[in-house]
Amino acid sequence: MGKTLLLLGLALSLCLTTFSATAAGLLRPVVDFPLPVDSYHDQQIPSLFVKLTGRIQREPLNLVATIIFSAAIVHKFLAAKFHKIAHRYQQRSEVIEDLPHATDGPPESGKEHDKLIFRAQLFYFMGEVEAVFGIWLIPLFVAIIAFHGWSTMVDYVGNVNVADAIFVVVIMAMPSSLPILRFTETVIAKVSTVGNGPPASWWLAILTLGPLLGSFITGPAAMTICALLLRHRFYSLKPSESLKYATLGLLFVNISVGGVLTQFCVSSGCDRRERLELGPGVHAKPFRLESCHRNHLV
16 A cells, blocks of 8 residues: 555656656646636626536636545535544554564564554544645645646746645644644643542643643644543543533633733744734734634734
8 A cells, every 4th residue: 555655656757757848848827727706707697507507618717626626625514523433443553463473574564554554644644623724725826727827827826826735734733733633732740640540630730731721732632631630630530510611611712812821823824923013113923812703813
């Protein structure tokens, strides 16, 4: 599986390199790509289906781009399923690791173990919500090359500002990796063991230290870790229904203000560092509180 994907990647790279070498002489970039919405002259058409059909006839790439976008949406909803598949592969690989092996050479199950590890990492990556649209950019670029040529795709990418999208993918994908998540769980567990680790200390540590870690590992990752720890250390003790809901609500509130340790939010759309003008020559940096959907400037 791994060797096949590697060979496919090398073949694709070779084809793109060869194609780009001849693109300047064989292909001419589109003057206006993508076409402006006003250029379709369909504002007066009431039917959405007729409007979409006309735009597809004018620019066939619109159909392919719509299919790719729809596939990305479906992929996003299947992210949790991919994580479950990856977890099953991970468990099977751990079972092989626990088997007794002979000491006179590599185990016979080594290849099977490597395949399981590769598949687990692949499905873990496919299950990363932050990387879904980045993954589907690859077929979109291939479609642009197929319809309009390599130079058009390069010109389009060069003129589009994708810094925000890249920032979100990198910042949220790295802290959501398995080593960071396990390290965070260990830190919370160490603090919770103060006083022999009674349920009250676990409850307090999870709802205070966990949300504060959202400044470093992103709010969604911190919320996931806190929810898992609460399930094992608190909800398993069968508390009252009112205390269950109160704890969950408190977790949501604490996660929302958990980014006070940094001046920038690591959640989606919070990467811009702005300045608050108080007057001529006077500036103050805003104090940011992380929220799931918006910034609060205090």
